[in-house]
Amino acid sequence: MPDLAPPPTLGQLCLAYLKIGLLGFGGVNVWARRVLVEERRWITEQDYAEVLGLGQALPGPNALNVAIQLGERWHGARGALAAPAALFAGPLAVLAGLAVAHDRYGELPLVQSVLAGTAAAAAGMVIGTGLKMVQNLRPSLPMVAVGLCALAGALLRLPLPAIVLGLGPLGIAAAWWTARRRAAAK
Amino acid sequence: MDRAAAGSREVTGGVLWQIAVGFAAVSLISVGGGIAVIPEMSRLVVDVHGWMDQARFTQLFALAQAAPGPNILVVGLIGWHVAGLAGMLVATAAMTLPSGLLAYGVFRLRRRLAGNMGLRLVEKGLVPIALGLIMAAGAILAQKATGGWLTAALVAGSTLFVWRTERSPLWVIGLGAGIGALFL
Numbered sequence: 001m002p003d004l005a006p007p008p009t010l011g012q013l014c015l016a017y018l019k020i021g022l023l024g025f026g027g028v029n030v031w032a033r034r035v036l037v038e039e040r041r042w043i044t045e046q047d048y049a050e051v052l053g054l055g056q057a058l059p060g061p062n063a064l065n066v067a068i069q070l071g072e073r074w075h076g077a078r079g080a081l082a083a084p085a086a087l088f089a090g091p092l093a094v095l096a097g098l099a100v101a102h103d104r105y106g107e108l109p110l111v112q113s114v115l116a117g118t119a120a121a122a123a124g125m126v127i128g129t130g131l132k133m134v135q136n137l138r139p140s141l142p143m144v145a146v147g148l149c150a151l152a153g154a155l156l157r158l159p160l161p162a163i164v165l166g167l168g169p170l171g172i173a174a175a176w177w178t179a180r181r182r183a184a185a186k
Numbered sequence: 187m188d189r190a191a192a193g194s195r196e197v198t199g200g201v202l203w204q205i206a207v208g209f210a211a212v213s214l215i216s217v218g219g220g221i222a223v224i225p226e227m228s229r230l231v232v233d234v235h236g237w238m239d240q241a242r243f244t245q246l247f248a249l250a251q252a253a254p255g256p257n258i259l260v261v262g263l264i265g266w267h268v269a270g271l272a273g274m275l276v277a278t279a280a281m282t283l284p285s286g287l288l289a290y291g292v293f294r295l296r297r298r299l300a301g302n303m304g305l306r307l308v309e310k311g312l313v314p315i316a317l318g319l320i321m322a323a324g325a326i327l328a329q330k331a332t333g334g335w336l337t338a339a340l341v342a343g344s345t346l347f348v349w350r351t352e353r354s355p356l357w358v359i360g361l362g363a364g365i366g367a368l369f370l
Contacts, residue, residue: 024254025359027323038352046313053312056319058292059216060285061258068286069293080290088278091255092262096274098253099266110367117340117366119251119331121358124344126324131349133317143314150318155325161217164315171311179307 005041010075010082016040017067017086024091025122028063030129036070043070045136057164063087140181142174201269202276204235209261209280216285227261237268251327258282336369 008016016035024031029052037048055065067087071079105111139147146167153163208230216223224247231237238246246267250260258281265277299305328341344358 021255023356024256025355027327028256029320030355034355049313049316050309053316054293054296054309055289056316057217057312058285058289059214060289061216061256061282063256064258064282064286065289068289069296072290072293073297077290080293084282084286087256088259088282091253091259092274092278094255095250095253095259095262096266096271098249099263099274102249113366113370114363115248115366116331116333116337116370117362117364118359119248119327119362120337120340120366121344121362122251123324123327123331124341124346125348125355125358126320126327127341128345128348128350128355130317130321130324131345133320135349137313137317139314139317146311147314147318147321150315151322151325152318154319154322160319161215163319164217164312167315168308168311171314172307173311174314175307175310178310 003041004044007074008040008042010079012040013071013074013079014082014086016042017083018090020063021087022090022094024063025118025125027122027126028087029066030126032063032066033129033133045133049133049137057168140174140178142177143171146171146174202272205265205268205273205277206280208235209277210284213281213284214288216281227264231264237264242267336365340365 020028020031020035023035033048033052036043037045043051051066051069052062055062055069058065064084064087067083068080071081071083073079075082134147149170150163150167153167154160212223212226212230215226228240228243232240232243243264246263247260250263251257253259259278261277261281262274265273265275267273269276296305332338332341340362344355344362347353347358348355
């Protein structure tokens with residue numbers, strides 16, 4: 001894993017989040033990881049996964065919670081306000097335009113076809129990002145088991161609060177086991 | 187309800203208030219992200235208030251997913267449909283502010299406790315759940331998006347591209363749009 005870059009200024013953070021919002025096809029988390037971890041190198045893969053995990057355990061859009069958390073970490077209350085604002089500003093403007101266009105052109109076959117192709121590519125992008133994160137993080141076996149349970153629960157459409165509350169203790173136990181194993185191995 | 191009716195309906199403070207209260211409540215229960223509360227949202231929008239029918243709701247959701255930005259912006263589209271630009275802004279604010287304030291408080295507390303061993307374990311323990319939920323989101327999206335061998339190939343190709351290369355995913359998104367325009 002390459003070295004981290006120095007933490008962003010408020011302006012750099014806003015620009016990054018503006019980009020994340022405008023690029024964010026198929027789910028913003030994927031793009032947030034891409035920009036923050038791979039491009040700008042402000043945060044490590046492990047750190048990002050933890051921030052995302054906490055963001056998912058709390059109510060609210062995950063990407064928004066991550067933006068608030070990182071904004072707060074680097075620039076306090078101002079950052080916590082500015083990063084989410086930057087994240088939402090671009091897409092809201094695009095969406096207002098789309099709402100108008102969709103009322104007028106939404107039924108056109110060409111529009112439907114482009115949307116279908118984009119949706120397929122975006123789905124693959126989300127899966128590919130998940131695989132990349134697993135590869136980089138190298139979770140221990142118990143961690144993998146907890147992850148697979150979360151995957152199965154979500155595919156069965158169990159309520160998400162139930163998944164997080166039910167598997168949280170198991171995940172913490174797995175993290176504890178992993179930490180002990182690694183300490184013993186040293 | 188069709189567009190003409192929605193457009194001609196007088197937008198009153200009452201409707202905006204209903205939007206604000208309804209989505210603020212949804213915001214506070216949206217553990218796991220906005221997508222998790224889609225069923226609750228459709229209940230609010232279709233069953234309770236009758237702002238649109240189920241088909242229209244599904245359409246708006248697909249549109250929000252196709253657009254850039256957080257998928258939760260579907261609430262903006264719903265607000266737009268019900269009460270125009272004011273509805274869009276009120277709905278988006280109501281969906282993001284309550285949970286955002288709560289999250290802000292928790293994150294400040296977290297920083298004060300930074301380095302605490304117990305907290306570190308909680309954070310690490312949530313990571314596999316986060317990964318599982320990402321994979322599930324991908325699988326659900328893939329299932330919805332796959333309607334034949336070509337879309338299946340697109341999903342698989344895009345997965346490999348993003349997983350195995352460092353190039354921007356924008357390449358496959360663009361390719362997907364192009365293939366869709368030409369062959370779907």
